[in-house]
Amino acid sequence: MDPLHARYPFLDGARESVREADIGLVAVVTGDERHPAVERGVERVRRALVDGTVRPDPDDERRWGTRAELLSYPVARVLVSLVDAPGAVEKYASSEADTAFERFTDDFENPDDGLKSTADTAISLDALLAEFDLSGSVRETDAGDGYRVSVGRYLALSSNLDGESWSLATRQLADGAVKVSESELHDLLREAVRQRVAAGLPTEVPDEIRAGLTDEVAQLQDTFSEIDISRDIPILAPDCFPPCVSSLVERAQDGEELSDPAEFALVAFLTSANADTDELLALCGVDSDTRAKSVRYRANRVGDESGAQYAPPSCETMAAYGECPVADDEDPTTDARCDSISHPLAYYEEALDDTENV
Ligand code: SF4
Incomplete structure (x- = not known):
């Protein structure tokens, strides 16, 4: 299998490789042993819905072989078709496109780096x-x-x-x-x-494959319901931001390039807190047209036309990404409100209520 197809699984050639592989989707999903492509397919959809990227978790990057990575794409398309949640297909397609964008712009800039392996996959x-x-x-x-x-x-x-x-x-x-x-x-x-990723989604899923993915769909459904708690909070009050968001704002304004999950969390939080474009760009420390375009694009993808929108990641997810100062092993921030909530938006709502009461 061509490693290029693992990086760009929507290419026609990648589809052909999957067809030529001597393993069908039914066998991948229903085999006696779980095929790694199923696990990676679940991660692909979960990361798309929660983090706005389909890149493997950075800690797991080396675990997925070319075959698992390539086959995870058709698995992910099936999974996202089975997840019953508004906006899931659109957000999945946008995340695939965003990840491809990062990869191909990088390839255009560094077509070979002098490394044969890079030339093969760029x-x-x-x-x-x-x-x-x-x-x-x-x-x-x-x-x-x-x-x-x-x-x-x-x-x-x-x-x-x-x-x-x-x-x-x-x-x-x-x-x-x-x-x-x-x-x-x-x-x-x-x-x-x-457009290519979104074409044909949601797809018809044969019963055999649907039955083989029951647990994975339930797992994703839980993830989606966790992030689909977004509601309108019509006030933007930076003084009431939770420590994680205040820290992200401070670092962004200091010019730090935030990781994808961190930028996604910040943009999703500010969008939920009703920040308009100017406020969003100011709080994200945007000082160039290129960055402004990328932050605007992300903000538009965080909220969709139907009004459904991503909430930022939960406290558990923030901690897993090392973005929760309260969960910092070496120098934890102490914040009493953080002890009683499980989501940064819940923190914000409580803080706003307390401020109003005062
Ligand atoms: S506990 Fe939650 S709200 Fe508080 S800093 Fe951590 S991620 Fe943010």
Whole structure:
């Protein structure tokens, strides 16, 4: 199996590899011994719903072989189809696309690093454009300052993206093509990945596979109900933030690059606390257009059109990521309110109530 397909399991070639593998999904799911792809598939969906990424847990990175990683993608598609929760499919597809985006932009910048292993697993811009049948629709400008994308493909890929800047009215349009910057082309490719992942989901699941995944679906359902507790808290009051969020705000404003789970937790918390875009960017210490785009994108993905939205991770998850100062083994923060709650939003609500009562 090609390691490139394990990193980009939505590629046509990856689908072909899965088809050619002498093991079907029924055997993976119902075999006497649990196939590692099932465990990784569960992690894939859980991380997508909770953390906004499908990367393996950093501590587990070396455990998954190419085969398990590749097969975990069809398993994850089945699992997310069986999880009965609003917005799960959309959030799963966005997380797959976000992870692919991180990987392909990194590959474009570091195609080879002088390491054969990197050259084997990296994808090029040309290959990704060809994958989405965009080779004839995207060309570099003569001045080398961006790309021109045929208007039809531009509209198909940008219509779901937020922001006035994607509107055709604000764009240079010439000879049936729209000019975009390099980073905007990457955004369009991320959207192409999201659309491909979302296509066909939720999928019909045969009874045999459904029965084989009962426990895993129940496990994910619990995870989702834990994070689907979000409610409107119409007041933004940084003084009432729990220690974990105050610490994230402080570190972000000091210019620290937060890990994916930490940034997700911060953006999801601030969105739940009704921060508008300017407040969000200020509290996340955003000082560049590129970072602003990424934080805005994450915020838009945290809340969806139907009003359903991710709550930030629970205290247990924050502690597991090393982002709960109260659970810090070496220098724990003491906070009485943290002893009685299990979710940062619950802390915030209690703190707001106490402030109102005073
Ligand atoms: S106990 Fe919960 S609310 Fe308190 S700092 Fe830790 S994660 Fe945050």
